[in-house]
Amino acid sequence: MGFDFQHNTPRILCAPGALSRLGEVTQGASRVLVVLDPAFAGGAVEARARAALGAAAVFVHAVPNHEPTAESVTACALALRESGAGALVAIGGGSVLDTAKAARGLAANPGPLADLLGPGREGMAAHASIFIAMPSTAGTGSEVSDSAIVDMPGTIYKAVMRAPHLAPAVALLDAEITLTAPAHVTAASGYDALTHAVEAATSRASSPLTEPLALDAVATLARHLPRAVAAPDDLAAREACLVASTQAGIAFNSAHLGLAHAVAGALGALHHVPHGLANAIALPWTMAFNAGHYGPEREARLAAALSAERVPLGLARLRAKVGLDRGLDEFVPDAAARDRLAEAAMTSGQVAMNPRPAALADMRALLEAMRHPLDGAEPRWPSA
Numbered sequence: 205m206g207f208d209f210q211h212n213t214p215r216i217l218c219a220p221g222a223l224s225r226l227g228e229v230t231q232g233a234s235r236v237l238v239v240l241d242p243a244f245a246g247g248a249v250e251a252r253a254r255a256a257l258g259a260a261a262v263f264v265h266a267v268p269n270h271e272p273t274a275e276s277v278t279a280c281a282l283a284l285r286e287s288g289a290g291a292l293v294a295i296g297g298g299s300v301l302d303t304a305k306a307a308r309g310l311a312a313n314p315g316p317l318a319d320l321l322g323p324g325r326e327g328m329a330a331h332a333s334i335f336i337a338m339p340s341t342a343g344t345g346s347e348v349s350d351s352a353i354v355d356m357p358g359t360i361y362k363a364v365m366r367a368p369h370l371a372p373a374v375a376l377l378d379a380e381i382t383l384t385a386p387a388h389v390t391a392a393s394g395y396d397a398l399t400h401a402v403e404a405a406t407s408r409a410s411s412p413l414t415e416p417l418a419l420d421a422v423a424t425l426a427r428h429l430p431r432a433v434a435a436p437d438d439l440a441a442r443e444a445c446l447v448a449s450t451q452a453g454i455a456f457n458s459a460h461l462g463l464a465h466a467v468a469g470a471l472g473a474l475h476h477v478p479h480g481l482a483n484a485i486a487l488p489w490t491m492a493f494n495a496g497h498y499g500p501e502r503e504a505r506l507a508a509a510l511s512a513e514r515v516p517l518g519l520a521r522l523r524a525k526v527g528l529d530r531g532l533d534e535f536v537p538d539a540a541a542r543d544r545l546a547e548a549a550m551t552s553g554q555v556a557m558n559p560r561p562a563a564l565a566d567m568r569a570l571l572e573a574m575r576h577p578l579d580g581a582e583p584r585w586p587s588a
């Protein structure tokens with residue numbers, strides 16, 4: 205069958221307190237730009253980052269804590285150019301990491317930003333800075349992926365900037381900086397990571413190099429995400445989720461995703477539904493739709509990773525357990541708007557990666573099915 209495995213983050217360093225090793229991983233750069241989640245600006249994380257970087261001139265740029273926009277990426281690229289930094293450290297959630305990633309792309313090229321988005325941009329110039337990514341949520345997997353999502357005004361779908369050299373040189377996993385994430389953020393970002401893992405494990409591009417990582421991530425998240433949500437101070441549960449998110453990121457960077465992310469991309473662009481929550485609304489249903497279409501052995505392995513009799517049941521139970529059992533009606537109650545949403549979702553490149561071919565009529569039927577919460581019950585697809 206063949207595969208194309210790409211992994212472009214040569215170093216992944218995981219340890220509680222790894223923040224204090226920033227000086228080592230920036231390889232003595234004399235100027236460092238720290239791109240920070242505003243929640244950390246002026247606080248202990250910033251102070252520890254400054255202390256770790258010691259003699260280097262440190263420039264701090266806080267970016268808004270929502271999906272990267274043309275404005276936030278452009279401002280960050282300007283800060284990078286003006287600082288003359290030889291190293292860029294991004295500390296924050298996936299949006300902060302993606303803003304910094306896209307800003308490096310923009311800072312190294314004449315622009316405009318729109319010319320760097322979409323497929324076939326791998327040839328764009330690379331920025332000379334060393335890029336270190338420290339995720340503060342688990343997460344988007346952006347710390348090990350080649351791509352950044354950018355919210356461009358007036359579009360029906362999130363744009364992607366992708367090139368191998370955009371991947372961070374170092375992913376620094378320090379669970380201590382995830383301890384302050386509120387429960388609803390932990391739940392939503394964890395379900396995003398779970399969706400990466402489930403969709404990577406079952407996509408058409410899944411391979412022997414990605415499936416084991418994806419399945420291990422599913423098993424870890426099924427076990428530890430409810431604990432990390434219920435007991436935010438549990439460092440071991442936090443670290444398990446953080447590592448699983450990185451595993452899922454490595455897997456989906458090559459295996460790509462599926463219908464849940466197609467829906468989540470459109471829900472984010474058109475209705476500003478937070479990404480992890482959008483995945484939680486979609487995934488149990490898209491995997492009910494996919495049942496019987498990705499091989500009985502793989503399906504059995506995935507169900508076992510979820511400790512459930514069947515995959516959709518495991519996904520529905522898990523989303524209820526972490527407080528994400530919501531319905532689409534809450535955000536898109538209008539039938540005409542759901543129609544537009546179906547059309548937007550079908551423009552996603554992830555549709556073609558889904559194990560079961562899906563047409564617009566299938567997408568419409570899926571969105572209808574997603575309208576109401578499941579209360580932990582198994583979603584069943586009639587033709588499965």
Ligand SMILES: [Fe+2]
Pocket residue numbers: 344396397399400465479
């Ligand atoms: Fe995602």
